[in-house]
Amino acid sequence: xxFRKQLNETQFAAASAVNGPLxxxxxxxxxxxxxxTYRTANLxxxxxxPPFCIMAVTFTNKAAAEMRKRVIDLIGPAGEQVFIRxxxxxxxxxxxxxxxxxxxxxxxxxxxSKDQESVIKEILLDMxxxxxxxxxxxxxxxISEIKDKAELDSRDNSLFFPDSYSFNxxxxxxxxxxxxxxRNALDFNDLLIKTVVLLKNSPDSLEDLQNKWKYIMVDEYxxxxxxxxxxxxxxxxxxxxxxxxxxxxxxxxxxxxxxIRNILDFEKDYxxxxxVKLEHNYRSTAPILNAAHSVIRNNIERKDKQLISTxxxxxxxxxxxxxxxxxxxxxxxxxxxxxxxxxxxxNSDFAVFYRTNAQSRIFEDYLRKNDINYRIVGGLxxxxxxxxxxxxxxxxxxxxxxxxxxxxxxINNPPRGIGAKTIEKIRDAAYEEQxxxxxxxxxxxxxxxxxxAGLVKFRSIMLSFFVKHSYVPEKLKLTDFVRDxxxxxxxxxxxEEENTPESKTRLENIDEFFNSIFEYENANPESTLEEFLQExxxxxxxxxxxxxxxxxxxxxxxxxxxxxxxKGLEYPVVFLTGMEExxxxxxxxxxxxxxxxxxxxxxxxxxxxAMNILFITSAEFRRSYSGISYKEKSRFIxxxxxxxxxxxxxxxxxxxSQIYGGSFAGTNxxxxxxxxxxxxxxxxxxxxxxxxxxxxxxxxxxxxxxxNSSSSFSIRDRVNHPKYGNGYILTIEGTGDNVKxxxxxxxxxxxxxxxxxxxxxxx
DNA sequence: ATGCACAAGGTTTTT
DNA sequence: CCTTGTGCAT
Numbered sequence: 110x111x112f113r114k115q116l117n118e119t120q121f122a123a124a125s126a127v128n129g130p131l132x133x134x135x136x137x138x139x140x141x142x143x144x145x146t147y148r149t150a151n152l153x154x155x156x157x158x159p160p161f162c163i164m165a166v167t168f169t170n171k172a173a174a175e176m177r178k179r180v181i182d183l184i185g186p187a188g189e190q191v192f193i194r195x196x197x198x199x200x201x202x203x204x205x206x207x208x209x210x211x212x213x214x215x216x217x218x219x220x221x222s223k224d225q226e227s228v229i230k231e232i233l234l235d236m237x238x239x240x241x242x243x244x245x246x247x248x249x250x251x252i253s254e255i256k257d258k259a260e261l262d263s264r265d266n267s268l269f270f271p272d273s274y275s276f277n278x279x280x281x282x283x284x285x286x287x288x289x290x291x292r293n294a295l296d297f298n299d300l301l302i303k304t305v306v307l308l309k310n311s312p313d314s315l316e317d318l319q320n321k322w323k324y325i326m327v328d329e330y331x332x333x334x335x336x337x338x339x340x341x342x343x344x345x346x347x348x349x350x351x352x353x354x355x356x357x358x359x360x361x362x363x364x365x366x367x368x369i370r371n372i373l374d375f376e377k378d379y380x381x382x383x384x385v386k387l388e389h390n391y392r393s394t395a396p397i398l399n400a401a402h403s404v405i406r407n408n409i410e411r412k413d414k415q416l417i418s419t420x421x422x423x424x425x426x427x428x429x430x431x432x433x434x435x436x437x438x439x440x441x442x443x444x445x446x447x448x449x450x451x452x453x454x455x456n457s458d459f460a461v462f463y464r465t466n467a468q469s470r471i472f473e474d475y476l477r478k479n480d481i482n483y484r485i486v487g488g489l490x491x492x493x494x495x496x497x498x499x500x501x502x503x504x505x506x507x508x509x510x511x512x513x514x515x516x517x518x519x520i521n522n523p524p525r526g527i528g529a530k531t532i533e534k535i536r537d538a539a540y541e542e543q544x545x546x547x548x549x550x551x552x553x554x555x556x557x558x559x560x561x562a563g564l565v566k567f568r569s570i571m572l573s574f575f576v577k578h579s580y581v582p583e584k585l586k587l588t589d590f591v592r593d594x595x596x597x598x599x600x601x602x603x604x605e606e607e608n609t610p611e612s613k614t615r616l617e618n619i620d621e622f623f624n625s626i627f628e629y630e631n632a633n634p635e636s637t638l639e640e641f642l643q644e645x646x647x648x649x650x651x652x653x654x655x656x657x658x659x660x661x662x663x664x665x666x667x668x669x670x671x672x673x674x675x676k677g678l679e680y681p682v683v684f685l686t687g688m689e690e691x692x693x694x695x696x697x698x699x700x701x702x703x704x705x706x707x708x709x710x711x712x713x714x715x716x717x718x719a720m721n722i723l724f725i726t727s728a729e730f731r732r733s734y735s736g737i738s739y740k741e742k743s744r745f746i747x748x749x750x751x752x753x754x755x756x757x758x759x760x761x762x763x764x765x766s767q768i769y770g771g772s773f774a775g776t777n778x779x780x781x782x783x784x785x786x787x788x789x790x791x792x793x794x795x796x797x798x799x800x801x802x803x804x805x806x807x808x809x810x811x812x813x814x815x816x817n818s819s820s821s822f823s824i825r826d827r828v829n830h831p832k833y834g835n836g837y838i839l840t841i842e843g844t845g846d847n848v849k850x851x852x853x854x855x856x857x858x859x860x861x862x863x864x865x866x867x868x869x870x871x872x
Numbered sequence: 873a874t875g876c877a878c879a880a881g882g883t884t885t886t887t
Numbered sequence: 888c889c890t891t892g893t894g895c896a897t
Contacts, residue, residue: 197887528873673885
């Protein structure tokens with residue numbers, strides 16, 4: 110096959126490279142997926158490489174699915190044999206088959222962060238530490254960070270342990286790993302780390318895999334961490350046919366241990382590497398690219414470069430500052446409706462991006478109110494729903510009885526009269542006898558001469574499940590087995606007896622779960638329950654089986670997602686929302702330059718998703734759990750050259766929007782007062798805003814009175830605090846030595862001080 | 873042991 | 888706001 114015509118010169122050079130190391134530096138929208146797809150086709154069609162000898166790794170399931178689809182579109186069913194998976198799924202594949210060489214049985218359970226937190230909580234309690242003072246979630250992310258960074262071949266990780274904890278972190282870290290080991294469980298980091306250990310310690314396994322995957326391709330290489338780097342390096346070590354694709358401007362996962370040096374040093378690892386740069390952007394109009402470039406060029410740690418636009422002129426990006434998050438959502442919805450109407454676009458042409466998942470709710474509300482179909486990428490996963498987790502926990506326990514997390518989730522669910530006391534006794538017995546909690550139950554160990562009736566029941570239910578499980582799949586279909594588990598456990602009946610709207614939804618979701626097992630079983634007839642469970646542990650909501658259920662027209666939805674999730678995707682119309690200091694850049698990343706640079710790359714990713722029309726929005730006031738706070742617009746907006754951006758301001762006096770410096774035909778937007786804003790909506794600009802501002806902060810509504818002459822500050826003064834940085838004065842209370850200042854800091858939020866004791870500087 | 877009512881406390885991003 | 892934990896009544 111000849112595909113010279115489908116590619117430009119550099120794309121063709123990359124796609125037609127066959128043997129040896131290849132580095133593709135692919136800017137946003139430069140057609141990198143296209144290149145990978147054609148390269149795969151070239152290997153198979155023109156160079157007789159068997160499809161199953163090609164391994165392509167990506168970061169998200171969505172990217173893997175997209176690549177698989179495009180390969181199959183191009184070369185037909187043979188494309189199905191190409192091994193295209195995420196890093197984590199690839200590791201599961203490897204560990205299932207070869208893990209036994211380093212003592213990992215194939216039925217291992219994968220612990221997600223919730224499971225990890227439960228383990229940490231147990232350990233904290235054992236160590237007599239209050240889990241409220243030491244948050245398990247913080248410890249889990251610390252552990253994950255250590256595992257990302259640590260030297261994999263060194264047993265001593267003490268360098269990485271924080272000393273800021275009141276307890277011995279090393280001890281906790283060790284018992285955490287021991288607990289996972291004894292439960293035959295691996296966390297997400299372990300999947301990668303254990304694969305490295307396996308490849309290092311089992312030369313036979315390594316060679317097997319090297320011979321299996323003679324050609325390796327890695328997408329988003331700039332986001333690989335140490336373990337991922339080592340895995341691909343080792344796998345490619347024999348034939349050196351490794352092709353990596355990436356863009357240092359789009360590195361957004363350093364918080365997960367991604368090391369940008371992996372891509373920057375590729376040529377050091379492989380001095381004879383062919384390097385191809387894709388610099389033509391086929392996605393966005395020139396104005397959008399200009400805006401993107403004027404942001405990213407502010408990064409110091411960056412190879413200077415500029416994409417070449419191929420699409421030519423278009424609409425300038427529009428920035429709109431709304432008064433609050435409701436106004437922002439209203440703006441977005443109105444734009445969607447008017448552009449749909451004027452340009453004849455579909456819902457699926459629109460995407461709304463935000464920095465944090467929590468921001469999605471208001472957009473959802475407004476979309477629903479206006480009968481616009483939408484789907485959310487990310488957020489609550491189908492398999493995270495309570496009822497699904499309940500059932501999955503039975504299944505996990507059947508597959509791996511050492512999985513204590515699942516054991517304690519299932520043991521009294523539905524209620525069997527097993528409470529905290531009994532669980533305590535099981536734990537103690539397990540500790541004393543040095544056996545697993547399940548073995549305590551299985552061996553019918555008695556506490557105080559008897560066994561609670563519920564426990565006897567639970568034991569016999571589980572034993573019958575073990576027997577039945579051994580019939581799968583030869584004598585019993587997987588789907589039927591799961592059906593039996595749901596009824597025999599009593600879970601189904603207890604939901605039926607509940608008979609509330611909620612319990613009915615749960616039963617429907619369980620039905621949907623059957624469908625997903627049924628489909629899985631049909632697609633993978635030889636597959637086992639173990640494999641199914643491991644696979645769903647890695648799924649994200651992109652494969653959410655409910656997506657199609659909930660919407661009348663699943664293919665025609667507005668897409669809502671975080672900017673992280675947007676990487677690799679493109680949409681004709683993009684809304685980049687919540688562009689405020691503290692939100693985007695997020696305040697947790699704002700205190701150091703690297704953090705800001707990563708946020709800036711994230712903003713760059715967001716902007717470059719847009720093909721034709723880009724809106725950037727911010728809100729002046731936003732409600733968070735602690736109250737309403739004033740938000741300054743994001744520094745990234747100021748970084749965009751004013752000539753590349755139209756400002757659409759919102760004229761409060763007549764409650765309508767106006768466009769300055771150019772306009773979209775017919776896209777003028779009328780802002781309505783909404784009930785949900787509790788009276789805060791339109792009105793004269795700063796006066797009303799300030800009034801509202803004072804009201805919410807004084808709590809009494811008698812605004813203005815709090816301005817106090819005995820203070821050297823007045824409300825809304827910008828101040829600098831040596832520890833907390835910059836902020837605004839919210840309220841001033843009291844007189845003389847008792848003047849109390851409440852300040853909204855950019856980084857840490859609202860704090861109060863007595864003026865007398867606080868070294869504040871007006872700025 | 874269970875279930876309900878109320879209080880407290882907590883927001884990054886993801887495999 | 889929305890989730891999680893605790894206390895109290897059954």
